[in-house]
Amino acid sequence: MKTASIDHPVRLSWLREQGLRLDAAPYLSGAFAAKQLLKGLPVRKDALADLTAGYNGGIFNGPKFSRVYVNDPEMGVPFLGSTDMMEADLTHLPLLGHEVAEKLAYLEIQPGMTLISCSGTIGRMAYVRPDMRGIWSSQHVMKVQANPARVKSGYLNTFLRSRFGVPIITSQAYGAIIQHIEPHHIADLPVPRFGEEVENRIHDLVEEAAQLRLEFQSGLQEATRDLFTTAGLEKLLNVRWHEQPRDLGFTQRKLTPTTLRALNYQPRARRIIDALASVDHVTLGEVCQGGMLGSGARFKRIDAEPGHGAARLIGQRQGFWIRPEGRWISPTQAPAGIFAQDETTMIAAQGTLGENEVFCRALFVTGSWMDHVYSQHFLRVVSGDSTFPGAYLFAFLRSEAAFRILRSMSVGGKQQDIHESLRRKIPVPKLAPGDRSRIAEVVRTAYRRRDEADEKEDQAMSLLEKAVAEYTGAASA
Numbered sequence: 001m002k003t004a005s006i007d008h009p010v011r012l013s014w015l016r017e018q019g020l021r022l023d024a025a026p027y028l029s030g031a032f033a034a035k036q037l038l039k040g041l042p043v044r045k046d047a048l049a050d051l052t053a054g055y056n057g058g059i060f061n062g063p064k065f066s067r068v069y070v071n072d073p074e075m076g077v078p079f080l081g082s083t084d085m086m087e088a089d090l091t092h093l094p095l096l097g098h099e100v101a102e103k104l105a106y107l108e109i110q111p112g113m114t115l116i117s118c119s120g121t122i123g124r125m126a127y128v129r130p131d132m133r134g135i136w137s138s139q140h141v142m143k144v145q146a147n148p149a150r151v152k153s154g155y156l157n158t159f160l161r162s163r164f165g166v167p168i169i170t171s172q173a174y175g176a177i178i179q180h181i182e183p184h185h186i187a188d189l190p191v192p193r194f195g196e197e198v199e200n201r202i203h204d205l206v207e208e209a210a211q212l213r214l215e216f217q218s219g220l221q222e223a224t225r226d227l228f229t230t231a232g233l234e235k236l237l238n239v240r241w242h243e244q245p246r247d248l249g250f251t252q253r254k255l256t257p258t259t260l261r262a263l264n265y266q267p268r269a270r271r272i273i274d275a276l277a278s279v280d281h282v283t284l285g286e287v288c289q290g291g292m293l294g295s296g297a298r299f300k301r302i303d304a305e306p307g308h309g310a311a312r313l314i315g316q317r318q319g320f321w322i323r324p325e326g327r328w329i330s331p332t333q334a335p336a337g338i339f340a341q342d343e344t345t346m347i348a349a350q351g352t353l354g355e356n357e358v359f360c361r362a363l364f365v366t367g368s369w370m371d372h373v374y375s376q377h378f379l380r381v382v383s384g385d386s387t388f389p390g391a392y393l394f395a396f397l398r399s400e401a402a403f404r405i406l407r408s409m410s411v412g413g414k415q416q417d418i419h420e421s422l423r424r425k426i427p428v429p430k431l432a433p434g435d436r437s438r439i440a441e442v443v444r445t446a447y448r449r450r451d452e453a454d455e456k457e458d459q460a461m462s463l464l465e466k467a468v469a470e471y472t473g474a475a476s477a
Helices: 010-017 031-040 098-103 155-162 165-169 196-230 266-277 369-373 389-398 400-408 420-424 433-476
Strands: 046-047 078-081 093-097 115-116 125-127 143-144 190-193 281-283 292-295 312-314 344-348 363-364 378-382 410-412 416-418 426-428
Touching: 010 098, 031 165, 031 190, 031 433, 078 098, 093 098, 115 155, 125 155, 125 196, 125 400, 155 165, 155 190, 155 196, 155 433, 196 389, 196 426, 266 400, 292 420, 312 369, 344 389, 363 369, 363 389, 369 433, 378 389, 389 426, 389 433, 416 420
Parallel strands: none
Antiparallel strands: 046 190, 078 093, 115 125, 115 143, 281 426, 292 378, 344 363, 344 378, 410 416
């Protein structure tokens, strides 16, 4: 239970500032402490609305509207929700029909914008990279577009996502079950100004991070494209799953006790498997012999504080985010298997078959992500053959073709799993050793870029906090 701090008791003036709201949340969120700190800084402070430009003054979300989704990329635009904006790989976004998108053209996000979740979970943020141009966002995502004549977009983004900006933004939320914020709620948010030198350095770091994330995304796509092209399977780069006839009225001969479920024999998936099997290949089970192809151990979560031997627990949804959130647990109170080996591919292995669910999507563990621990809901794929690097396997398993094959191997009731025997039989293109090494190195380079981007953003935040600390100290003196 949170209680008010003796150092910052709730005052009548605070109640007036909040329109005499009598619920406790605004007063216990840290927002007023942040406001008092900003108020005491001996620097100029500009209202957020004075630093933005564009549609509706540069701070906007959008109206409620009927979403018409399509399957053909030529008939729609990628569509971003308040959770999708957190994802590191934006390859699998749903498509919003052109007819709807054209009526709401201002919802196309632009490089340099800061995106803020404004419905449900309030205050999650993302910075729009150059490769995100052409993506539309939902009404649950608030856009903040910096006026380049007044402030650098990277600096504004860093302040908004800092421990000074986030509490103030989240304290403005209203609603009972589903929380919301609107543009006018944050228009007066005070943004401290520390001079061009500091702000430019912060902005440059954020822009460099955005460029590195662009290279991360393009690197993954290039690795997968290279693999299928080199194997002579270019047609599998664009499966066009929903344009094929539905799997109705088909027959299957030579059934075995392995499975009697119709989904496991669906013709669309079989055509992909047959295409992969038509080239020189090995099975996934053969590659993972001596490695691992199984789920993690079940374990009890014992919460712990960051910095005290704790590790961040990554679940299926957050595993695909740019910067994961989640609880911290004590790894000493759990089995060793909760950590992942370098170059492990994790596949979300429990879930439902909704088209936009993460079930059967793959992520890659290397670099800084080896510090995290992972739930038992991931299928761990570890190569047992040094000539088949884990990075090469990931380039294959992240593809749409592999995703559709894995989905066809579903078993279970409400919560699906991936059939233990069938997944071992998935054909993996063999390619020449030199080709496998080249593709694996592209993936490794992409993930190094991702770690570098994280470091750049952390450096930008450190510069901001250092500037605040210096001026706070000067004010105290």
